[in-house]
Amino acid sequence: MSQKHPLHVLCSEQEASALAAGIAALGQTITLCHPGEERAALAEAAFISRDITGRSTKFEIMPETEHFYTAVRAASNLQWMHVHSAGVDRDFYQEQQQRGVRVTASHGASDAVVAQTALTGVLALARKLPQLMRAQQRHAWEPLMGKDRTPRDLQGQRAVVVGWGGIGQRIAQLLQVLGLTVSVARHGSEPAGPGLHTVRYDGLRDILPETSWLILACPLTDTTRGLISAELLAMLPAHACLINVARGHVVDEPALIQALQNNQLAGAFLDVFYHEPLPAESPIWDLQNVIASPHSAGFSDGNPARVRQIFIDNLQRWIQGTL
Structure with a gap:
């Protein structure tokens, strides 16, 4: 970009104080502005931090988020916007x-946390924690013994990781440490x-019959939308479990619900859904072989600082014309 003084950056009031030191270190004349201020209309760059999106989802926008979006739309000179998420x-x-x-997105900021969440889902389902927690609520002493109750050894089981970005790679590393055999499905060959x-995404059908863990960590694209169809779900063995830390629309949700209800799949850990928030009437809430998480796989107390640094680094490159 051509240098302009001052450069106006639209951000939240909450985030401005945290950004101040990093912005000052750039040695540029940069003015941080906020929705409601007259100078917000002059913004050439914007930073969508987590506090802006808050409890808003792709499907339901809260008033405070819409307030910021309105300010972004009113900034007629806006050239660049950075977002806290890994997806856009x-x-x-x-x-x-x-x-x-x-x-631009904050690739890498939450990779480790999302991978740890996926691993948590694997371990929780493998060790039958949902069953144990239900027994605890009933004050019932029910050891994991007997047919269909004794957990299977994870070592030697096959996991398929769908998507080979930073998250998928970290998930594979963690699974290998536990002794699982890992296969990968990715866009390229x-x-x-x-x-x-x-395998490529279209090669999944060749490996699913031998898969115990199907772990979705891919972006939502035209290729991955509906990728895990009813047909592919039916190819998984009955003892298999699905972990989804990608996007809800990567899997055919009605088909997944039916497979879980009919015990055609052993369980699922789901962090993402067709509609978010997950509607109260969704049968997913009551499935005893499902752990439902409110799209929180990437949340951690260290994530805002990592996102902030990515933004500041990108801001410097944008000013220099190298972004």
Whole structure:
């Protein structure tokens, strides 16, 4: 970009104080402005931090989020916007791209946390924690003994990781430490690495019959939307479990619900859904073989600082014209 003084950056009031030191270190004349201020209309860059989106989802926008979105739309000179998430599939982000605004995401900020969440789902289902917690609520002493209650050893089981970005790679590493055999399904056909059987997304049907854990960690694209269809779900063995820390629309949710209700799958850990918040009437809430998480896989107390640093680094590159 051509240097302008001062450069106006639209951000939340809450985030401004945390950004101050990093902004000052850039050695540029930068003015942080907020919705409601007259100078907000002059913004050439915007930072969508987690506190802005808050409890809003792709499907339901809270008033405080819409207030910021309105300010972004009113900034006629806006050229670049950075978002706290790893994905840019929200309608608002797509809208800004269509009007010519460059939109960047916080790739890598939450990779480790999301991978740990996926592993938590695997371990919780493998060790039958939902059953144990229900027994605890009933004050019932029910050891994991007997047919269909004794957990299967994880070592030697096959997991398929769908998506090979930073999250998928970390998930695979964690699973290998536990002794699982890992296969990878990815957009391209390049081998994921030594000892990792790799297929393209359209090759999943060849490996699902031998899969115990199907772990979704891919972005939502035209290729991955509806990728895990009813047909593919039916190819999984009955003891298999599904972990979804990707996007709800990667899997056919009605087909998944039916498979879980009919015990065609052993269980699922779901952090994402067709509609968020998950409607109160969804049968997912009451499925005893499901752990439902409110799209929180990437939440951690260290994430805002990592996102903030990515934004500041990108801001410097944007000013220099190298972003």
